[in-house]
Amino acid sequence: xxxxxxxxxxxxxxxxxxxxxxxxxxxxxxxxxxxxxxxxxxxxxxxxxxxxxxxxxxxxxxxxxxxxxxxxxxxxxxxxxxxxxxxxxxxxxxxxxxxxxxxxxxxxxxxxxxxxxxxxxxxxxxxxxxxxxxxxxxxxxxxxxxxxxxxxxxxxxxxxxxxxxxxxxxxxxxxxxxxxxxxxxxxxxxxxxxxxxxxxxxxxxxxxxxxxxxxxxxxxxxxxxxxxxxxxxxxxxxxxxxxxxxxxxxxxxxxxxxxxxxxxxxxxxxxxxxxxxxxxxxxxxxxxxxxxxxxxxxxxxxxxxxxxxxxxxxxxxxxxxxxx
Amino acid sequence: xxxxxxxxxxxxxxxxxxxxxxxxxxxxxxxxxxxxxxxxxxxxxxxxxxxxxxxxxxxxxxxxxxxxxxxxxxxxxxxxxxxxxxxxxxxxxxxxxxxxxxxxxxxxxxxxxxxxxxxxxxxxxxxxxxxxxxxxxxxxxxxxxxxxxxxxxxxxxxxxxxxxxxxxxxxxxxxxxxxxxxxxxxxxxxxxxxxxxxxxxxxxxxxxxxxxxxxxxxxxxxxxxxxxxxxxxxxxxxxxxxxxxxxxxxxxxxxxxxxxxxxxxxxxxxxxxxxxxxxxxxxxxxxxxxxxxxxxxxxxxxxxxxxxxxxxxxxxxxxxxxxx
Numbered sequence: 001x002x003x004x005x006x007x008x009x010x011x012x013x014x015x016x017x018x019x020x021x022x023x024x025x026x027x028x029x030x031x032x033x034x035x036x037x038x039x040x041x042x043x044x045x046x047x048x049x050x051x052x053x054x055x056x057x058x059x060x061x062x063x064x065x066x067x068x069x070x071x072x073x074x075x076x077x078x079x080x081x082x083x084x085x086x087x088x089x090x091x092x093x094x095x096x097x098x099x100x101x102x103x104x105x106x107x108x109x110x111x112x113x114x115x116x117x118x119x120x121x122x123x124x125x126x127x128x129x130x131x132x133x134x135x136x137x138x139x140x141x142x143x144x145x146x147x148x149x150x151x152x153x154x155x156x157x158x159x160x161x162x163x164x165x166x167x168x169x170x171x172x173x174x175x176x177x178x179x180x181x182x183x184x185x186x187x188x189x190x191x192x193x194x195x196x197x198x199x200x201x202x203x204x205x206x207x208x209x210x211x212x213x214x215x216x217x218x219x220x221x222x223x224x225x226x227x228x229x230x231x232x233x234x235x236x237x238x239x240x241x242x243x244x245x246x247x248x249x250x251x252x253x254x255x256x257x258x259x260x261x262x263x264x265x266x267x268x269x270x271x272x273x274x275x276x277x278x279x280x281x282x283x284x285x286x287x288x289x290x291x292x293x294x295x296x297x298x299x300x301x302x303x304x305x306x307x308x309x310x311x312x313x314x315x316x317x318x319x320x321x322x323x324x
Numbered sequence: 325x326x327x328x329x330x331x332x333x334x335x336x337x338x339x340x341x342x343x344x345x346x347x348x349x350x351x352x353x354x355x356x357x358x359x360x361x362x363x364x365x366x367x368x369x370x371x372x373x374x375x376x377x378x379x380x381x382x383x384x385x386x387x388x389x390x391x392x393x394x395x396x397x398x399x400x401x402x403x404x405x406x407x408x409x410x411x412x413x414x415x416x417x418x419x420x421x422x423x424x425x426x427x428x429x430x431x432x433x434x435x436x437x438x439x440x441x442x443x444x445x446x447x448x449x450x451x452x453x454x455x456x457x458x459x460x461x462x463x464x465x466x467x468x469x470x471x472x473x474x475x476x477x478x479x480x481x482x483x484x485x486x487x488x489x490x491x492x493x494x495x496x497x498x499x500x501x502x503x504x505x506x507x508x509x510x511x512x513x514x515x516x517x518x519x520x521x522x523x524x525x526x527x528x529x530x531x532x533x534x535x536x537x538x539x540x541x542x543x544x545x546x547x548x549x550x551x552x553x554x555x556x557x558x559x560x561x562x563x564x565x566x567x568x569x570x571x572x573x574x575x576x577x578x579x580x581x582x583x584x585x586x587x588x589x590x591x592x593x594x595x596x597x598x599x600x601x602x603x604x605x606x607x608x609x610x611x612x613x614x615x616x617x618x619x620x621x622x623x624x625x626x627x628x629x630x631x632x633x634x635x636x637x638x639x640x641x642x643x644x645x646x647x648x
Contacts (some may be wrong), residue, residue: 105411
């Protein structure tokens with residue numbers, strides 16, 4: 001693979017969920033020129049909690065790119081305090097969803113602005129500007145798209161499934177309420193139509209829980225299907241396990257082999273290439289048999305250098321697909 | 325004045341605003357048997373801020389009686405942290421109204437419960453129980469009564485006048501929106517009708533800003549007018565000045581002499597006796613000329629002992645009026 005100069009690269013769009021996706025987002029943000037990266041964020045996890053509008057994946061992306069994230073957890077705020085939660089517990093309030101004192105400002109301010117009639121895209125854009133973020137973070141839609149998890153325990157709202165029940169119930173199906181009527185914000189559409197666009201990248205987020213809610217927005221799926229630039233994904237699986245979260249467990253519950261071919265099959269028609277971890281080099285052939293180019297690198301991102309290296313690798317891989 | 329045994333006293337009702345009233349409330353709470361004290365709290369200052377339902381006077385009373393108040397300021401929480409406000413400022417939110425991290429739990433939980441259809445009285449009662457408060461704190465009404473301050477700068481919402489503009493605009497009139505349709509919660513009515521009721525006490529709160537919104541609720545004014553137990557007030561003025569807050573400034577703006585006779589005249593028909601500070605012993609005669617019994621004691625409450633002493637003095641004064 002040849003080396004490219006990322007400081008002169010055109011636009012890149014990343015489809016991303018929260019923690020895992022934010023790592024690659026940070027890598028791309030750091031190696032691309034300011035303004036070149038547009039991140040289309042999952043909003044399927046968004047929910048109303050105690051009257052507050054909470055957008056977990058957008059916030060993880062914002063905090064990560066602003067350098068404010070709790071790097072140990074991968075979400076929430078660094079140097080967070082928890083006095084609000086302690087008092088809420090004392091008052092007998094609901095405490096299953098952790099809200100730090102600093103984090104709370106994001107939710108209260110967003111709720112106020114939504115109530116005042118501003119869109120989630122506008123609020124997110126201005127928050128990014130205020131926090132000095134160089135990239136654009138755009139919600140998949142201004143209208144709500146709500147992930148519903150069909151489980152043995154009933155049809156659950158996402159946070160009920162994921163946080164309160166720790167992703168324990170066996171899943172049979174995912175639904176994305178409101179998706180068919182949802183449209184991407186104009187900033188997402190503009191980025192997709194930008195003649196300087198170089199690549200579409202799907203982050204190593206959970207394909208079913210984090211990426212599918214984005215792709216359930218018809219115009220976004222169509223944009224991927226019809227793109228005339230290279231489209232790649234970074235697989236969230238490494239050696240049959242997810243780096244983080246319930247991807248492998250969920251795949252098994254959905255009756256899918258927990259391997260790279262299942263990831264490739266899931267994205268078939270939407271991507272030209274799939275990046276696997278070196279640990280899965282034996283699966284390159286199976287992926288390529290599906291008509292998707294495959295390559296391997298180190299996909300586990302521990303340091304900022306890891307994030308930047310994977311980002312650079314992804315851009316080079318995409319560029320190589322353009323030339324091929 | 326004879327000494328009475330307060331541990332066997334019957335019910336006492338205190339009409340109270342925030343900081344100043346809460347001091348007397350704490351004194352009464354400490355010397356009366358558990359459950360004997362009912363505090364009917366001003367709700368005219370209540371407002372919606374960033375989507376949160378804030379009840380400043382109720383909260384000051386709750387925090388004070390629960391031993392959680394910031395005793396330096398007289399309001400807000402002890403051992404408070406301010407990370408929420410710091411982040412709100414970073415996000416460009418409204419920061420003129422201070423909300424501590426611990427305090428915020430009260431507002432978020434109250435907002436959630438109001439939204440779920442619970443009444444302010446129920447929420448306040450259960451909060452008191454949960455925090456181990458022995459007395460009852462009851463809002464003047466479950467329906468909103470909103471103080472509007474008519475000033476040279478226009479008709480202002482209370483917190484806009486009081487906090488944001490620091491009570492600087494010259495006031496010509498007070499209005500209490502919604503008062504004529506407001507009714508006291510059943511717990512207030514029950515306390516007022518309790519055959520064991522011994523005294524009605526008006527706290528040394530601002531008569532125009534803090535007590536009048538309570539008395540603007542027709543059934544509460546009538547209850548005071550028609551009470552068959554002694555009714556007393558503790559004057560908020562000491563030597564022509566308010567201990568705290570804009571009482572003297574406001575009286576001057578309303579064209580009233582800043583003296584005890586003005587306080588007595590304001591409460592005429594509603595009280596049988598008025599407690600003045602020793603500093604105002606020269607004004608006893610002027611008050612009594614209005615048909616209201618007057619007595620003096622130390623009304624400035626610095627310590628818990630001061631609070632209890634004034635509370636005991638008030639109960640003894642009321643008892644003496646019953647016997648007279």
